[in-house]
Ligand SMILES: [Zn+2]
C-alpha cells in the first residue's frame with residue numbers, strides 16, 4: 001500500500017490478523033463497498049416486493065428458499081469456479097479474474113481486500129437477478145421475497161468469511177465450526193471444506209472429511225497453479 005512506510009506495523013486496514021474483536025471486524029468490513037452493495041440489493045428487493053402488496057404465507061417460504069439456496073451455491077461456485085485452473089483456447093491461456101483473485105486470497109489470506117467480493121460481482125449479478133425476478137419469474141412478488149432471503153444469505157457470507165479470517169475467538173458453535181472448516185480449507189487441504197456459511201453442506205456433498213485422516217496438501221497457497 002502506497003501510503004504506508006515500509007516499517008509500518010499492520011493495522012485492521014492492512015491485515016485481518018490484528019483483529020481480535022467483533023467491533024473492529026465489522027468496522028474493517030464496512031470500509032469495503034461489497035456489504036453496502038448487498039444491503040442496497042436487499043433494500044431494492046424489499047421495496048419492489050412491498051410495492052406489489054398482497055402478502056401471503058408463500059412469501060415466508062420463498063424467503064427461506066432464498067436463504068437455503070445460498071450455501072449450496074457458494075459451495076458449487078467455490079469448488080468449480082474459484083478453484084478452476086487456467087486452461088488454453090487456441091494456444092491462449094485463459095485465467096479468469098475471479099480464479100486469479102481467489103488464488104491471491106489463498107496466497108495472502110490476511111489481506112482484507114482479497115477477502116471481500118469485488119464490486120463488479122454485485123453490479124453484474126444484482127441487477128440481473130432483480131430483472132429476472134421482476135420480468136421473467138411467474139410470480140414477481142414471490143421472486144422478490146426469495147431474493148430478499150438470498151440477499152441476507154449473501155450478507156451473512158461476506159461477514160462470516162471476513163470474520164473467520166480474523167483472530168476473533170468465537171463463542172458460538174456455528175461460528176466455531178465455520179472457523180475450523182475454513183482454516184482447514186486454507187491451511188490443511190484446499191480440495192475440501194468449500195462451504196463458507198454452512199459446514200453441513202460439505203459433509204453432505206463429500207468434501208467435509210475427518211481432518212485427522214486428511215492428508216496435508218502442498219498446494220493450499222497456490223492451488224496447484226504456477227504463477
Ligand atoms: Zn478464505
Ligand SMILES: [Zn+2]
Pocket residue numbers: 078082083102106185190
Ligand atoms: Zn478456496
